[in-house]
Amino acid sequence: MALLVAEVEWSGPDGDPKAALAERLGVPTTAIESAQLLRRSVDGRRRPPRWLANYLVTLHGGDRAVLARHIHGVRPATERDYSRFATRDPEPPVRLPWPKSVRPIVIGAGPAGMFAALRLAEAGAPAILLERGDGVEQRHYRVRDFWRHRSLDPESNVVFGEGGAGAFSDGKIYTRRRDGDLGWIFRRLVDAGADPEILAEGYAHLGTDKIRQVIPEIRHRMQELGVEVRFNSNVTELLVEHGRAVGVQLADGSELMGGPIIAATGHSARDSWEWMLAAGAAAEPRPIHIGARIEHPQRLIDQSRYGGPRGEFPPASYRLRSNPDHARAAHTFCMCPGGTVVPATNHPDRVVVNGMSYSKRAAFHANSAVIVAVDPSDYPGTDPLAGVRFQDEIEARAYALAGKDFTAPAQRVEDFLANRPSVDLPKNSYILGTTPVDLREVLPPFIVEGMQAAIRHFDGRVNGFAGSDGVIIAPETRTTSPVRFLRDEHLTSPTVRDLMPVGEGAGYAGGIISAALDGYRASMVLIERFAPIA
Numbered sequence: 001m002a003l004l005v006a007e008v009e010w011s012g013p014d015g016d017p018k019a020a021l022a023e024r025l026g027v028p029t030t031a032i033e034s035a036q037l038l039r040r041s042v043d044g045r046r047r048p049p050r051w052l053a054n055y056l057v058t059l060h061g062g063d064r065a066v067l068a069r070h071i072h073g074v075r076p077a078t079e080r081d082y083s084r085f086a087t088r089d090p091e092p093p094v095r096l097p098w099p100k101s102v103r104p105i106v107i108g109a110g111p112a113g114m115f116a117a118l119r120l121a122e123a124g125a126p127a128i129l130l131e132r133g134d135g136v137e138q139r140h141y142r143v144r145d146f147w148r149h150r151s152l153d154p155e156s157n158v159v160f161g162e163g164g165a166g167a168f169s170d171g172k173i174y175t176r177r178r179d180g181d182l183g184w185i186f187r188r189l190v191d192a193g194a195d196p197e198i199l200a201e202g203y204a205h206l207g208t209d210k211i212r213q214v215i216p217e218i219r220h221r222m223q224e225l226g227v228e229v230r231f232n233s234n235v236t237e238l239l240v241e242h243g244r245a246v247g248v249q250l251a252d253g254s255e256l257m258g259g260p261i262i263a264a265t266g267h268s269a270r271d272s273w274e275w276m277l278a279a280g281a282a283a284e285p286r287p288i289h290i291g292a293r294i295e296h297p298q299r300l301i302d303q304s305r306y307g308g309p310r311g312e313f314p315p316a317s318y319r320l321r322s323n324p325d326h327a328r329a330a331h332t333f334c335m336c337p338g339g340t341v342v343p344a345t346n347h348p349d350r351v352v353v354n355g356m357s358y359s360k361r362a363a364f365h366a367n368s369a370v371i372v373a374v375d376p377s378d379y380p381g382t383d384p385l386a387g388v389r390f391q392d393e394i395e396a397r398a399y400a401l402a403g404k405d406f407t408a409p410a411q412r413v414e415d416f417l418a419n420r421p422s423v424d425l426p427k428n429s430y431i432l433g434t435t436p437v438d439l440r441e442v443l444p445p446f447i448v449e450g451m452q453a454a455i456r457h458f459d460g461r462v463n464g465f466a467g468s469d470g471v472i473i474a475p476e477t478r479t480t481s482p483v484r485f486l487r488d489e490h491l492t493s494p495t496v497r498d499l500m501p502v503g504e505g506a507g508y509a510g511g512i513i514s515a516a517l518d519g520y521r522a523s524m525v526l527i528e529r530f531a532p533i534a
């Protein structure tokens with residue numbers, strides 16, 4: 001027997017790919033014992049577009065003759081390829097029981113904290129998961145009140161609450177890998193109700209509606225395994241004795257003793273960064289990206305990417321980069337096909353925007369962030385929170401210029417490129433309304449110049465990107481954390497023992513999966529420390 005990976009046109013959910021694979025490999029159909037779908041994606045570069053799929057192919061006999069022909073899209077299979085088809089984890093090694101005196105505290109129920117707590121629970125740790133906001137069910141109503149009535153809850157909103165900021169986004173879980181540690185994460189998502197197709201989709205996403213169904217199942221599994229989950233529990237102080245984190249103080253004045261402490265606070269928990277710094281955690285300012293959301297009709301993106309109406313294909317998307325000689329590098333971020341631009345602030349006097357899609361991506365518009373590189377040398381100061389002040393200045397200007405009611409400043413793309421104010425705006429998806437504003441009054445000049453150069457460049461890749469149908473809604477400032485908390489090889493603060501800063505808020509992740517993976521790895525450090533292999 002031999003294992004190969006080969007790319008052919010996808011035969012559909014009920015089709016048999018063996019004939020196409022045999023033709024590609026130059027072998028009889030009878031030589032193919034099995035073909036398992038590894039990954040599928042739309043190739044929009046071809047006309048007409050088509051689905052392509054990578055299959056794990058089991059051949060009778062050897063593979064030397066096939067590989068010797070160096071066929072494009074054909075390669076030997078690796079352990080990574082076939083490990084993706086494991087329906088359960090391999091038998092775990094026998095570990096020592098978790099010591100009863102050690103009770104880890106996980107702060108934050110976003111992807112990093114959630115998967116850290118879940119992995120600890122599976123190892124028998126009686127962890128406590130603290131979340132400042134609501135559970136995702138109640139959080140949904142808080143967010144809806146804000147989006148409908150401008151009633152913002154500073155503790156439970158688009159960025160705070162169970163699921164983190166990713167619970168109100170497109171739910172992208174892009175990664176080419178589904179093995180190893182990532183395989184553990186993907187299997188847990190599927191076990192909690194995510195569509196098994198995420199194991200094969202090249203650009204998989206969950207959608208905010210599906211995320212809200214998956215998260216409670218993960219929570220229930222944690223609780224069954226002994227995790228104590230506390231909502232509306234905002235940490236206000238880290239308790240440190242002799243240089244070691246030993247517990248936390250909550251907003252109600254109570255103290256909770258335990259540790260080690262995994263701090264998975266998210267990219268907007270600025271007060272959390274302050275109490276970590278006050279406790280002595282070492283940190284430094286970090287580069288970020290800032291810009292705005294650009295929105296077009298989805299049909300425009302479909303027409304450009306597919307060469308016509310999309311038909312049976314999913315709403316088209318794009319990922320674009322620009323690195324001109326005369327302006328800062330820029331790229332698109334968190335592209336939401338069939339999505340909406342949403343209010344995403346947690347402060348009562350700031351405007352922040354983000355993008356979101358539901359699982360079917362059926363909305364009229366498409367949007368993405370066009371963001372420009374910002375270096376710590378751009379910040380007003382050199383302390384760890386200098387980047388926060390940089391974000392704050394932009395968000396406060398946006399709030400003031402657009403009317404001080406969470407209306408967002410916006411500008412026609414054509415006007416933005418021509419450096420002229422817009423007198424009106426095209427219909428757009430931002431639910432709290434937009435006000436025509438010259439965005440040069442909101443964003444620093446180097447960000448405006450970088451966005452302008454990028455949009456002109458992107459227009460050559462997506463026809464109409466710089467055209468009259470586009471609108472820019474600002475600002476997109478919370479793409480990631482502007483501060484990084486230092487860690488040693490054990491993912492622990494070098495200045496506060498037993499404090500483990502993880503995920504986006506600590507400066508070590510940039511999305512749902514990378515944050516989940518960082519939390520998982522922190523939990524594995526603790527498992528090896530307190531429940532090693534016997």
